[in-house]
Amino acid sequence: MREINTLDMGHLEWLEARRTGIGGSDVGSILGFNKYKSPYQVWLDKTGQWKEEQTDNEPAYWGNVLEEVVAREFTERTGKKVRRMNKMYRHREHPFLQANIDRDVVGEPAILECKTANTFLADQWEGDSIPEQYIFQVQHYMNVLNRDYAYIAVLIGGQKFIWKRIERDQELIQLIQERLVEFWEVNVKQMIPPSIDGSDATTAFMKERYASSEVGKEILLGQAEDELIASLKEQKDIKKIIEINISQIENQLKDKLGQSHAEVAITPSNLITWKPVVSNRIDTKKLKAEQPTIYEKYRRTSTSRRFSIKEIK
Structure with a gap:
């Protein structure tokens, strides 16, 4: 050592x-x-x-x-x-x-x-x-x-x-x-x-490290990236099916509580709750219309990079 x-x-x-x-x-x-x-x-x-x-x-x-x-x-x-x-x-x-x-x-x-x-x-x-x-x-x-x-x-x-x-x-x-x-x-x-x-x-880390880019700059990628995109689309399709299945199961359980107007349900192994949640948010559209000076004073501008893929036809 x-x-x-x-x-x-x-x-x-x-x-x-x-x-x-x-x-x-x-x-x-x-x-x-x-x-x-x-x-x-x-x-x-x-x-x-x-x-x-x-x-x-x-x-x-x-x-x-x-x-x-x-x-x-x-x-x-x-x-x-x-x-x-x-x-x-x-x-x-x-x-x-x-x-x-x-x-x-x-x-x-x-x-x-x-x-x-x-x-x-x-x-x-x-x-x-x-x-x-x-x-x-x-x-x-x-x-x-x-x-x-x-x-x-x-x-x-x-x-x-x-x-x-x-x-x-x-x-x-x-x-x-x-x-x-x-x-x-x-x-x-x-x-x-x-x-x-x-x-x-x-x-x-990707979001932080590559936060900026050269405006309008384009690069060429190859067949390998097309294969990645095809795999991505396939995974997203699977994700949609899974999300639909999840929502279906959740809705079936919600229906059980809803029919009895209940907030809590107990099974032999689980505790299910479906309760109202109150949250307070600022109506920014109304604030901008009625108090534009205050809106501008506290408005915060942020910049991020939006990732999207469109098929070339």
């Missing part, structure tokens, strides 16, 4: 060092278990084609601030001493596999990962549950540092503290390592992009 001292590194220098390999926070994304970042985005970052803008991120900020609080509480509750290492570790055989652990556990072949979570995500931590991306992250760290087990501690909603032990899973580690090595050796080093998927993360 190789070590790089990060104590005197500035934040930007540390980020650049992270881009020279695959870190723990990248693993879930590469494996497709991060709804906020896709494999394609990681590939762009590692190949230097795109750098995520460092903007104010409240969750990330408070996660860093509270890391020490979580570590101290872990020691308080378990009696186990932990220490900050200020090092970037690299795998002995594959140095592009790297780890920045939160804490080392003194006197044990273990590490500690400190997390914070929104109250709405509390169910992901119930019982023995741990979010998949964190399982992959700590297994990756155990692989890089050759540790036997790990602890993960989380502060949920700022008021509930949980800690759990995660055993080393060599079979899972092998699967993770094989995928990460393939991603680095094939996708990154050979500049072969991973498939652009249909995840929310990729959709949002």
Whole structure:
């Protein structure tokens, strides 16, 4: 295992060092278990084609601030001493596999990962549950540092503290390592992009990255794109059929409630509700007609790109 001292590194220098390999926070994304970042985005970052803008991120900020609080509480509750290492570790055989652990556990072949979570995500931590991306992250760290087990501690909603032990899973580690090595050796080093998927993360990223265009510019695409369009049309036709089937089932259930003028129905396995929902919205047409000055003052203009396909006849 190789070590790089990060104590005197500035934040930007540390980020650049992270881009020279695959870190723990990248693993879930590469494996497709991060709804906020896709494999394609990681590939762009590692190949230097795109750098995520460092903007104010409240969750990330408070996660860093509270890391020490979580570590101290872990020691308080378990009696186990932990220490900050200020090092970037690299795998002995594959140095592009790297780890920045939160804490080392003194006197044990273990590490500690400190997390914070929104109250709405509390169910992901119930019982023995741990979010998949964190399982992959700590297994990756155990692989890089050759540790036997790990602890993960989380502060949920700022008021509930949980800690759990995660055993080393060599079979899972092998699967993770094989995928990460393939991603680095094939996708990154050979500049072969991973498939652009249909995840929310990729959709949002495309909208952000390609927000502007050259007015009136045209390009020529080939037969491959026509095949993609044909596949798209086929999938949309299937989607319409599914949506009709969904509406049919929902209407059948609504009819059952409607005949009895009921808002709630109970089956042996489900609770069905069909209740009025009141929402208040500004009538912009009326506001523009009756109070044009106020309308202009608070009107907000936004620009987006509309995607459409029309068959050439």
